[in-house]
Amino acid sequence: MQRIASTLGLFPLPDAQRDRLADLKGHQKEDLIGGEEPPELTETYDAARERLIDDQHDAGLDRVVEGQARWDDFLAHPLCVHESVRTEGIVRYYDNNNFYREPVVTDELTESGDVAADLRKAAGLTDDLQAVLPGPYSLSALATDEYYGDRATFLDAVAEFLAGEAAAFPDAVETLYLLEPSLVTDAPESGEHERVRDAIDAVVGAVDAEVVVQGYWGTFDEALHGHLLDTDADALGYDLVTAEEAATDLVREHGTTDRVSLGVVDGQNTRVEEPAAVGDRVEAFREAASSGIDAAYLTPNTELFHLPVNKCVAKLRTLATAADPEVAR
Amino acid sequence: MTDTRSQFQPDDHENEHFLLTTVVGSYPKPTWLNRASDLHADHDHDFDDDDWAEAADDASRLITHEHERAGLDAVVDGEMRREEMVEFFAERIEGYEFNGPVKVWGHNYFDKPSVVEELEYDEPWLVDEYEFTAGVANRPVKVPITGPYTLASWSFDEAYGDEAELAYDLAELVNEEVTKLVEAGARYIQIDEPALATTPDDHAVVGECLERIVADIPEDVRVGLHVCYGDYSRIYPEVNDFPIDEFDVELANGDYEQIDVFTDPEFEPDLALGVTDAHVAEVESVEEIKENIKQGLKVVPPERLTVSPDCGLKLLPREVAYGKTANMVQAAREIEAELDAGEIDAEALRSGED
Numbered sequence: 001m002q003r004i005a006s007t008l009g010l011f012p013l014p015d016a017q018r019d020r021l022a023d024l025k026g027h028q029k030e031d032l033i034g035g036e037e038p039p040e041l042t043e044t045y046d047a048a049r050e051r052l053i054d055d056q057h058d059a060g061l062d063r064v065v066e067g068q069a070r071w072d073d074f075l076a077h078p079l080c081v082h083e084s085v086r087t088e089g090i091v092r093y094y095d096n097n098n099f100y101r102e103p104v105v106t107d108e109l110t111e112s113g114d115v116a117a118d119l120r121k122a123a124g125l126t127d128d129l130q131a132v133l134p135g136p137y138s139l140s141a142l143a144t145d146e147y148y149g150d151r152a153t154f155l156d157a158v159a160e161f162l163a164g165e166a167a168a169f170p171d172a173v174e175t176l177y178l179l180e181p182s183l184v185t186d187a188p189e190s191g192e193h194e195r196v197r198d199a200i201d202a203v204v205g206a207v208d209a210e211v212v213v214q215g216y217w218g219t220f221d222e223a224l225h226g227h228l229l230d231t232d233a234d235a236l237g238y239d240l241v242t243a244e245e246a247a248t249d250l251v252r253e254h255g256t257t258d259r260v261s262l263g264v265v266d267g268q269n270t271r272v273e274e275p276a277a278v279g280d281r282v283e284a285f286r287e288a289a290s291s292g293i294d295a296a297y298l299t300p301n302t303e304l305f306h307l308p309v310n311k312c313v314a315k316l317r318t319l320a321t322a323a324d325p326e327v328a329r
Numbered sequence: 330m331t332d333t334r335s336q337f338q339p340d341d342h343e344n345e346h347f348l349l350t351t352v353v354g355s356y357p358k359p360t361w362l363n364r365a366s367d368l369h370a371d372h373d374h375d376f377d378d379d380d381w382a383e384a385a386d387d388a389s390r391l392i393t394h395e396h397e398r399a400g401l402d403a404v405v406d407g408e409m410r411r412e413e414m415v416e417f418f419a420e421r422i423e424g425y426e427f428n429g430p431v432k433v434w435g436h437n438y439f440d441k442p443s444v445v446e447e448l449e450y451d452e453p454w455l456v457d458e459y460e461f462t463a464g465v466a467n468r469p470v471k472v473p474i475t476g477p478y479t480l481a482s483w484s485f486d487e488a489y490g491d492e493a494e495l496a497y498d499l500a501e502l503v504n505e506e507v508t509k510l511v512e513a514g515a516r517y518i519q520i521d522e523p524a525l526a527t528t529p530d531d532h533a534v535v536g537e538c539l540e541r542i543v544a545d546i547p548e549d550v551r552v553g554l555h556v557c558y559g560d561y562s563r564i565y566p567e568v569n570d571f572p573i574d575e576f577d578v579e580l581a582n583g584d585y586e587q588i589d590v591f592t593d594p595e596f597e598p599d600l601a602l603g604v605t606d607a608h609v610a611e612v613e614s615v616e617e618i619k620e621n622i623k624q625g626l627k628v629v630p631p632e633r634l635t636v637s638p639d640c641g642l643k644l645l646p647r648e649v650a651y652g653k654t655a656n657m658v659q660a661a662r663e664i665e666a667e668l669d670a671g672e673i674d675a676e677a678l679r680s681g682e683d
Contacts, residue, residue: 012432032435072434269486271485306432311428311429
């Protein structure tokens with residue numbers, strides 16, 4: 001089984017750029033990113049991107065993300081900078097001590113190219129580029145709709161919007177992660193499963209890259225998992241930090257995709273795992289699955305912005321070492 | 330229940346009724362103190378520890394007296410020596426380590442510490458702060474302490490693997506600190522637990538922490554609990570079982586939409602009610618604050634009502650913080666006079682007849 005070291009993106013800002021951005025942007029709600037930045041901000045974000053990519057190269061990751069330094073609003077970012085969206089008060093980001101601006105969709109969600117533009121810059125700095133987007137279900141759950149009228153239509157529209165964003169990605173993108181924590185924390189009703197499947201397929205169909213659908217803060221319920229296995233996504237992702245037993249039971253019972261993504265280091269705790277222990281965890285999952293697994297992405301279970309910079313970098317090294325064929329053997 | 334309140338009523342109090350006026354804790358730092366802090370942090374500069382201690386003393390004296398000038402019955406030094414509510418304590422507890430700032434939102438980061446081994450009490454946290462403030466104050470001093478549940482929740486836990494166990498260990502340390510504060514003369518302790526608002530299902534953990542905190546603390550010491558910005562219906566009526574004299578809440582921010590939460594079943598501790606909004610940079614009028622105070626009288630009788638801002642005022646411009654505090658005290662005194670004169674019928678307010 002091939003092991004591929006990667007992440008879910010959304011890195012903490014490097015020290016130098018964090019201070020610089022705080023000075024340039026300020027600390028209030030209205031100071032957050034708007035989508036079009038003045039040159040000094042663009043330069044600072046360019047420097048942050050370069051640093052984040054260097055850190056991933058130094059650690060030895062197999063897939064390198066842009067780092068998403070501009071994503072002030074976490075997974076809600078692609079909507080928060082959209083011209084058809086008004087941002088309102090600061091609201092809690094899942095069950096964390098983190099907050100984002102609530103995006104309120106007030107008009108048609110057309111393609112913006114915001115994420116693609118950052119990826120084009122990243123493509124000049126690395127091979128093995130991996131893109132990260134919120135999955136359609138999670139992005140629609142993080143937003144408020146004042147335009148499309150009902151939940152189902154809104155989900156379809158968000159999926160179509162994300163498909164447009166993904167279609168604009170540069171050819172260099174090899175892998176696309178769709179982050180779908182809401183599929184776990186705020187699971188769709190059984191009547192919605194097929195629509196969720198179709199929403200994911202809309203995005204998968206828009207890119208010429210391997211697509212991973214990653215849930216976290218728990219795992220998918222059984223019925224939803226079945227529908228996710230039916231999507232065109234190449235791999236499903238499981239959080240083995242918060243839900244190892246449930247995820248293992250799920251794949252023992254129902255099998256999984258040929259390729260999987262495994263959240264094997266804790267993205268929300270500074271304790272740095274031993275690569276050998278991470279390897280054992282991966283192996284145990286592979287053995288439990290009732291279907292064969294050809295390749296496993298090894299990732300943190302969540303985005304990495306929850307950690308201070310030094311621990312984030314240490315976790316990257318753990319993942320790279322655990323994925324090293326020498327260690328794996 | 331032991332009366333822990335009357336010790337805070339000034340001898341020359343002008344009215345028959347007494348609403349205890351106080352603040353939650355933090356207050357805007359004078360600009361020069363922030364400059365001094367920057368100089369102190371700059372190793373290339375010769376602004377040394379003694380210079381910083383002198384600046385912090387001066388600021389504490391200044392804000393304590395500012396609170397007295399506003400007329401507060403129980404004062405705080407505005408937490409002039411503290412930067413953040415977790416960091417300050419973690420720096421003083423053996424077993425914590427700092428790895429760098431962590432994002433909360435936008436460019437607001439805080440130094441979220443890691444618990445890397447079993448925690449131990451090392452040096453006193455607040456005794457010097459209390460003794461200094463009490464030494465310069467002409468009014469009783471309240472001591473706010475970040476609670477163990479918040480100290481646990483807002484840290485990375487590398488050592489315990491169980492947040493409740495970590496919180497209980499921290500509660501033992503808080504108990505040790507409160508014991509020392511009481512020996513130094515403190516009679517009013519406030520435990521700040523904002524993290525409970527975000528994970529209200531853990532109210533039993535907070536209750537158990539409080540039991541540990543108050544163990545062997547003399548009964549005449551007033552112990553309050555402050556919880557802000559959450560859905561109080563998820564922790565009430567469980568709060569009634571907590572071993573506290575006073576529960577301090579933020580409700581001005583939400584226009585008292587949640588006040589009815591506390592009317593059924595009957596509210597047992599004293600109520601410390603937020604009557605000015607800590608996140609609006611506009612000084613509410615005395616009249617407006619009086620209406621807010623009356624909201625509290627729906628829950629408890631006047632002799633069990635404490636009046637305070639919603640939360641710490643540190644993010645406001647200083648003149649606004651002072652304006653809110655002074656108007657709050659004036660509003661409380663006017664309500665007392667109206668109660669004395671029978672112009673306000675507290676019983677009717679409480680029974681919902683007014």
